[in-house]
Amino acid sequence: MGYADAYKDCEWMDFEVLEDFMKQVLLKSGIPEGDANIISDVLIESDKRGIDSHGIGRLKPIYIDRLDAGIMNPLTKVDVIKETTTTAVLDGNNGLGHVVAKQAMQMAIDKAKEHGMGMVAVRNSTHYGIAGYYTSMATKAGMIGMTGTNARPSIAPTFGVENMLGTNPLTIGLPTDEEFDFNLDCATSVSQRGKLEVYGRAGKDLPPGWVIDENGKTRTDTQQVLIDLTKGKAALAPLGGIGEETAGFKGFGYATVVEVLSAALQDGKFMKDLNGFDEEGNKIPYPLGHFFIAINTDAFMGEKVFRKIAGSIMRGLRDSKKAPGEERIYTAGEKEYLAWQYRKDHGCPVPSVLQKQMSELRDRWNLDFKFSWDS
The missing domain is CATH 1.10.1530.10 (Malate/L-lactate/L-sulpholactate dehydrogenase, four-helix barrel)
Incomplete structure (x- = not known):
């Protein structure tokens, strides 16, 4: 749960x-x-x-x-900056990210229906909620869905201590023949800021290895960490952890990929330009960038074939040998499905x-x- x-x-x-x-x-x-x-x-x-x-x-x-604070526009106006049969660049004009993102993913899906694939890049947007919402739009249409977004700097590069990259989720949805689709929605840091906030609301210390301080040491004091993240005195460790021993360079690399795809395709802002403060410390907008990809399975061997094989892979993984003391293996999207099975009644x-x-x-x-x- x-x-x-x-x-x-x-x-x-x-x-x-x-x-x-x-x-x-x-x-x-x-x-x-x-x-x-x-x-x-x-x-x-x-x-x-x-x-x-x-x-x-x-x-x-x-x-x-x-x-x-006046740093986000309540009236969302989306401009099409450039468009081809399979691609588009949108400007969200600092409107609500959810509205911008839903339009962008629907545009990618529509292009994929007609041409097999669609990709839409967005600039000057804002926080768009769970990335998995948009990949689910694609899987419900029988398509592979992908999205990513940059964010205010939180992650330190491997061997660094300064927060440079956002938590930058690289989210992928795959349609299956099961009651739930595969939906991998996670940050490219060990944990993300929102989860730290959940720990803060619960009055819990953070697990070691999630956050690194200015001296390269891990920190667990949740409430002060949340403050220091905004001041640049603490940073999140990339997926894989601090240093190279547990392959933190992999999370650093994936976070960098998302940063580039969320800025370079759409001529958008990146890294320190997303801090949310000007030189005098005044609050300013977070002009985030996103990207959305839809791939039509019918352009290959068909939705039915894809769903069956993807489902078979998931079932094979879950049915594989469990570690001692473990009752089950989960595939991405399963815990969220189980959460809903409980929460719909409670x-x-x-x-x-x-x-x-x-x-x-x-x-x-x-x-x-x-x-x-x-x-």
Whole structure:
């Protein structure tokens, strides 16, 4: 189920109510209804999948606070900068990343339907939620889906201590013949900032090896790490860990690939230009870049064949010999599917920190919601 300790002070909330609450908050923030529907759908999908770092937990600190600060545009205008039969470059004009991303992936899917493959690059966008939402759009259409995005600097290069690269997920979705598709959605760091925030809300120290300080030593003090990440006094270790012994250079390399593809194709910003602060320390926009790829399986041996073989591979992996003491092997997308099987009957866990944020947002706009924790 994910970070069990984070659930000890949770209230479990109905998904329909939670999604409606997020939509109403977004509407009050000046976001048009159609766009609010998209954003709340992306956020609730994260909570449904058990990805507690990117759902309701991001509503206030990432989206509402940035709208309040004037560093994100509530009205999302997407411009087509360049387009061919199989490619396009879009400019999000500092609008809501979810809206920009959904349009971009749909454009890639439409191109793939007609020409076999489609790729769309985006510049001047903002945080777009879980990357797996967009690869799922492709798999539902019987296609292979890929997306990546850069982000504010968090990862230190191997043998370095300065946060230079974003957590830069390289996300891939593959359609299968199972009840859930393969969906690999993870950062190119050992862990990502959102997961650190989950540990912070639970009052837990970080595991050693996730974060490196200015002296090259690991740190575990969650709350101060979250502060120091924004000050450049701490950095996330790349996937593989600190140094070369556990192959941290591989995560560093993949993070670099995502950074390049999120900036070079679309003439976008990168690395320190995504810090979110000017030279005087004032907040400024995070002009993120994304890329989206859709590959039509019908352009090869067909969707049915692809789904069957992909499913057979997943089942073969899960049925292989288990390590002593381990009951099962999971393939990417399975834990999220299992989380939904539980949560669809029990609701979404809302810890005390988020309860307070939700109450503040409700009271700010006098929204007609009564929460279980009000008493």
